[in-house]
Amino acid sequence: MDKHIVIIGSGFAAYQLVKSLRKLNTETPVTVITADSGDDYSKPELSHVFSRRQNASDLIKQSAEDFASTHNIELLAYTRVQSIDTEAKTVQLSDKTVSYSELVLATGASSFVPPFDGNATDEIVTLNSLGEYASHQDKIATAKSVIILGAGLIGTEIAMDLAEAGKQVTICDRASSLMPTLLPSFMGAEVFQTMTEKGVDVKLSATVTGVNRHHQQLLVQIDDKNIVEADVVIAAMGLKPSTVLAEQANITVNRGIVIDEFLKTSADSVYALGDCAELGGKIRAFLQPTMLSAMALAKTLSGNPTPVKLPASLVKAKTPWFPLNLSGQTARSDVSWEITRDNDGYIAKAFEKGTEKLVGFVVSHEQQKAAFPLLRQLPAE
Known part of the structure; x- marks a missing residue:
């Protein structure tokens, strides 16, 4: 069949993929199928809405219609996928069947x-x-x-x-x-x-x-x-990857939808991205790995197979009373901590015992400027 990329989901992962694809190719047909409105918004801003007295509409960066027009895609909003046939390469909706050459599952996760x-x-x-x-x-x-x-x-x-x-x-x-x-x-x-x-x-x-x-x-x-x-x-007790469609299609699922370094699932021409995907036994529910994964997958879908390479990711906590940046293995109990604290805040470095290799860090308040030099010292994920 002719090239036709279908993406299920319209969250950050799905839309980063669309943007990355369109930087490489403006014409390949792309269809996004989503159960919600399809409006483009910044999900991290949900942690700030109360003090800012914001309504949901205030968070919308671009309406679904504008996003679809800007990026030359077909967007099927408020549409639920009933099933996936990986042999026929089709997605079944309530009222029609959509064929794909490549399918991307960006189904996200639900609150546990x-x-x-x-x-x-x-x-x-x-x-x-x-x-x-x-x-x-x-x-x-x-x-x-x-x-x-x-x-x-x-x-x-x-x-x-x-x-x-x-x-x-x-x-x-x-x-x-x-x-x-x-x-x-x-x-x-x-x-x-x-x-x-x-x-x-x-x-x-x-x-x-x-x-x-x-x-x-x-x-x-x-x-x-x-x-x-x-x-x-x-x-706010954690997230559960949305894997039902993958499981029903007999695609391998562990905690998330299992993917390889090319973000490919166990099914031919089916990929997974974002909070629903599990790479190397880990689910990476943060922005940086999702952005890098979307960029790599866009190249792969455009005919240039590209493995995703993930450096250590920086986590910025939106905790205004105690601003924090952190990365690496910061919750391990078997590391040695080197802690500096002054009026500007904390610089806390975690070292692996025996090797004295830096494996993580936490910086706070005015010391957050130390995050990027430390980040460069951490090993890739």
């Missing part, structure tokens, strides 16, 4: 919400997309108190932003420190102190067991003995 007990579990809010925020923005805007389930990066960012917006905020996690997969415990303790000083109620080593509604309030049960009341409950 455990199966809590209680009569109000369906009222738990998630904020993993523009559409989700649009659905809940009025409820959050009028809330006086909010409970955030999950004290990872996103939960901590949202907690600070909601507190800046004047909300009474409680954040809870069964982990013993804040951002435990990113920060060493001593740095997590510093963030904890800062947040409590700012009035956030931080509950760590706390297991949520139920969410119930009682009249106008939501009641969150913690460790079967404590109850916290709030107007809104937000879950």
Whole structure:
């Protein structure tokens, strides 16, 4: 068949691929199929919307129609894919069949919400997309108190932003420190102190067991003995890669859709990109690896097979009370830390024991300018 690239999804990964493709080739037919509006927006800005008093529409950089016109693509918005036939190279929609020469799965990930007990579990809010925020923005805007389930990066960012917006905020996690997969415990303790000083109620080593509604309030049960009341409950407990379509098509899936260095899945002419993809046993849900992967895949789809090469990625935490940049293996317990702290903030370097090789770092506040020199010293992923 003639060349026709089909992309399922319209998030950051999908649109970075479209932009990269169009820099190389302006004419190859490209169809984007998405279950949401298809508007182009900056997902990281969802962590800032409350203090900035922004509506969902304020985050849209380009409407779906304008994006499609600008990049010369066909965009099928509010359209769900029913199935994929990798033998026939077709995608089945509710009303038609779309053929492809190459298919890219950029299906993203969904918020993970455990199966809590209680009569109000369906009222738990998630904020993993523009559409989700649009659905809940009025409820959050009028809330006086909010409970955030999950004290990872996103939960901590949202907690600070909601507190800046004047909300009474409680954040809870069964982990013993804040951002435990990113920060060493001593740095997590510093963030904890800062947040409590700012009035956030931080509950760590706390297991949520139920969410119930009682009249106008939501009641969150913690460790079967404590109850916290709030107007809104937000879950920020991690993401689950969206792999259902791949699994149904018998494409190999582990935690995510398994890909090789060319981003190719186990199926012929099918690729995966972004939060849904697993490369080398890892899911890299950050902007830099997604951008680099999109650039490499665009070259591959344009006839120049190009493996993705990922340097160490810089993570910029949108935590205004305690600004952080970090990279590498910062949550390992078996490293040696070299810590410098002064009025400008932290420079904390993690070294592998025995070899004294730099494997990670965290810099804070005014010391963030040290991030890029340190980044260049880290090994590629």
